[in-house]
Amino acid sequence: xxxxxxxxGGTGAGLxxxxxxxxxxxxxALADDDFVLGFADSEWTGIAPHLEEDxxxxxxxxxxxxxxxxxxxxxxxxxxxxxDRIAYDRPAEAFRHARLVDHGRGxxxxxxxxxxxxxxxxxxxxxxxxxxxxxxxxxxxxxxRREEAYHLLHGAAWLERLxxxxxxxxxxxxxxxxxxxPDAPSVLAPLPIEALLLDTGIQPVPGxxxxxxxxxxxxxxxxxxDLALPEPHxxxxxxxxxxxxxxxxxxALWTExxxxxxxxxxxxx
Amino acid sequence: xxxxxxxxxxPRSRVVEDVRAILAEIVDPEIPAISIVDLGxxxxxxxxxxxxxxxxxxxxxxxxxxxxxxxxxxxxLEPLRTDPATDxxxxxxxxxxxxxxxxxxxxxxxRDALTASGFAPPDGGPRLVEVxxxxxxxxCGSRRTVVENAFGPARCRSINYCTECxxxxxxxxxx
Numbered sequence: 001x002x003x004x005x006x007x008x009g010g011t012g013a014g015l016x017x018x019x020x021x022x023x024x025x026x027x028x029a030l031a032d033d034d035f036v037l038g039f040a041d042s043e044w045t046g047i048a049p050h051l052e053e054d055x056x057x058x059x060x061x062x063x064x065x066x067x068x069x070x071x072x073x074x075x076x077x078x079x080x081x082x083x084d085r086i087a088y089d090r091p092a093e094a095f096r097h098a099r100l101v102d103h104g105r106g107x108x109x110x111x112x113x114x115x116x117x118x119x120x121x122x123x124x125x126x127x128x129x130x131x132x133x134x135x136x137x138x139x140x141x142x143x144x145r146r147e148e149a150y151h152l153l154h155g156a157a158w159l160e161r162l163x164x165x166x167x168x169x170x171x172x173x174x175x176x177x178x179x180x181x182p183d184a185p186s187v188l189a190p191l192p193i194e195a196l197l198l199d200t201g202i203q204p205v206p207g208x209x210x211x212x213x214x215x216x217x218x219x220x221x222x223x224x225x226d227l228a229l230p231e232p233h234x235x236x237x238x239x240x241x242x243x244x245x246x247x248x249x250x251x252a253l254w255t256e257x258x259x260x261x262x263x264x265x266x267x268x269x
Numbered sequence: 270x271x272x273x274x275x276x277x278x279x280p281r282s283r284v285v286e287d288v289r290a291i292l293a294e295i296v297d298p299e300i301p302a303i304s305i306v307d308l309g310x311x312x313x314x315x316x317x318x319x320x321x322x323x324x325x326x327x328x329x330x331x332x333x334x335x336x337x338x339x340x341x342x343x344x345x346l347e348p349l350r351t352d353p354a355t356d357x358x359x360x361x362x363x364x365x366x367x368x369x370x371x372x373x374x375x376x377x378x379x380r381d382a383l384t385a386s387g388f389a390p391p392d393g394g395p396r397l398v399e400v401x402x403x404x405x406x407x408x409c410g411s412r413r414t415v416v417e418n419a420f421g422p423a424r425c426r427s428i429n430y431c432t433e434c435x436x437x438x439x440x441x442x443x444x
Contacts, residue, residue, distance in 0.1 A: 052418045052428075059420035066331015066424075070366070139366040146369055146443075147329060150419055 015134060016200050020078045022193040023134065023202055025096070027078070028086075029191060029243060030125075031071035032097035035087060036250065037118060038064030039257050040105045049108055060115070060151055067144050074136055088261040092254040096243045098186035099236050103179065104249035109162050109172035114180050116155035117218075121187040123152060124214045133201035156221070163225040174227070182233035185211055189242035211237075278354035281316050287355075288314050288321065291345050298334045298341075299423050300441070302386040305338060309374025312365050320359040321346065326370040329424040335364060372443045383407075389414075389429065389440040404440050406431035414438075 015023055042061035048054035072083035100118055105111045126145050132138040162169040190207030197203035215229075222228055235241035279287075292314070293306045305311055305325075312324040323342055327335055339362040346360045372391030375383070380390040389404045403414045411433035418428040419442075426439045 052420075055418060055422070055428075056420040059424055062331045062333075062424060063329070064331075066329065070330050136366075139368075143327075143330060143366045143369045154419070 014136070015078070015202075019196065019200055019202065022196040023137075024075055024078050025191055025193050026197055026203060027071050027075040027137075028096045029098070030129075031068045031075060031086075032095050032243075033101055033118075033122070033187065034064040034071070035068035036095065036097040036253065037101045037115075038062070038068060039253055040101065041111065041115070043105050044111065056154060057111075060154065063147050063151070067147075070140055070144070074140065077136075084261075088258055089265060092246060092251055093244075095246065095250070095254070097246075097250075098189070098243055099183035099233070099241075100180060100186050102246050102250050103183070104253070106176065106179075107172060109169065110176035110180065112155065112158040112162060113173055113176035115151070116159045117180065117184040118187060119148065119151045119155045120218050121184060121210075121214050123148060124210050124217065125188060128205035128210060129203065131201075131204045133204070137202070159221075160225065163227060177227060178230055181230045183236045184229065185214075185232045186236040186242040188214055189237050190239050191243075192239045194239070278356055281356075284316060284321070284349070284355050284357065285314050287349065288323070288346060291349070292323070292342065295338075295341055295345060298337050299425075300383070300386065300388065302382045303379050305342075307376045307379030307382065309376065309379070310338075310370055312367065316357060319357055320361060321350070321357045322361045322363060324363055324365040324367070326365055326368065326374070328370050332424055339364070372441075375441075383441055387438055388426070389438060391441055391443045404429060406434060406436065407438050408436050409434040416440075 038061045041057055041064065044057040045054060045061070048057050068087070069083060072086050075081070075086060076083045100114065100121075103110070103114065105114075123145070126141050126148065129141045130138055130145060132141065159173070163173045164170070188207050188210040191197070191203075194203065194207060198206055218229070235245070289306070289311075292311055293304050295305050297303050297305060297308055308328070310326050310328060312326045313322070315322050315324075323346070325335070325338065325342075342362045343360055349355050350357050350360050375390060383390040384407045387407050389407045392404050403412045403416075405412050406414050406429075409431060411431055413433045414429050414431045416427055417430050417437070421428045421439055421442075425441055427442045428437065429440050430437050
């Protein structure tokens with residue numbers, strides 16, 4: 001996979017001076033969210049509720065890993081690094097994914113509930129980033145959004161289907177919302193370096209505003225299903241904690257996805 | 270297309286033409302009936318100084334065939350790089366997001382090739398996710414078709430069914 005390094009084609013250019021570290025943090029958050037969720041969801045390959053869903057979940061996971069790979073390539077162009085090394089050669093505690101994607105996939109209802117929460121939050125975030133003043137990011141996000149449209153439809157259909165069936169399906173959705181719902185705002189919580197990104201328009205809209213837009217979009221859907229998002233976990237809104245302090249589910253996942261690479265870090269694929 | 274005149278040998282515009290002819294022979298690894306040019310994923314061929322750059326637009330970002338396509342393009346252009354008459358000493362194949370790939374980029378010949386291989390080409394109407402009119406069956410032409418799964422065997426393909434001729438088929442979907 002050594003060819004990946006040249007994918008971004010030196011797009012690190014064009015950033016205002018000194019903005020590389022802040023932009024790198026934004027890219028790492030975007031990339032790690034998709035990377036970790038993609039790996040967690042790929043665990044359904046072969047064991048999804050039915051064959052069609054098996055194919056769909058595998059496609060969704062593949063998309064997330066593809067998006068992560070493109071963000072890592074952009075990040076690598078800033079630091080003159082190697083996207084594969086960023087993805088696979090970091091210790092677990094160096095990952096900057098949001099608390100929402102730190103949970104294990106759980107059962108089907110939890111996976112679908114989490115997907116819907118993530119996809120809706122991610123859509124709000126990407127909608128804003130499409131207007132980034134840093135063109136390489138804005139252009140990539142335009143493409144990512146076209147693909148995410150399929151994810152939004154898929155997640156919304158499943159949430160509704162499960163929530164409307166009284167008994168076990170609905171009970172499991174409610175349990176999932178109680179478990180992962182408090183962490184959902186972590187996807188949009190302001191990054192510690194947000195002010196710098198906002199000043200330059202690299203990130204055009206502040207996290208607080210994104211959170212409001214997201215709430216305005218998902219609340220009517222949840223109310224229509226007679227559901228509600230629980231109160232946020234304090235850490236989910238705290239810039240210092242929304243993307244750190246990962247739990248045991250992520251340790252297990254990290255051990256898994258890093259294991260092949262760990263056999264021989266110098267191997268060429 | 271050309272940024273500077275050649276010092277010697279073949280004119281730059283001719284080199285670019287030659288490159289395009291070579292690219293037109295490279296097929297999509299997953300659907301070998303269609304070339305990467307007819308699929309519309311070649312965005313630009315440029316020569317700046319002595320570097321030849323081919324820009325590729327992915328149909329889907331996570332397409333696993335991308336690395337293979339890049340490697341094949343580099344390999345096929347290698348003779349051109351080593352030919353002193355072309356005055357090219359580096360070939361770069363880059364993945365570009367400068368504009369999203371859309372179905373409108375598929376050539377007429379490409380659409381025919383897809384149909385002949387049993388794929389419904391994207392029909393230029395609303396995207397699959399916007400629930401437009403049903404796509405035409407590549408076998409009988411009927412529009413009495415349904416989307417069985419927006420996600421098919423590859424990221425760029427959906428699974429459909431024709432209720433007229435009772436035939437399942439795939440659509441090359443809009444990215």
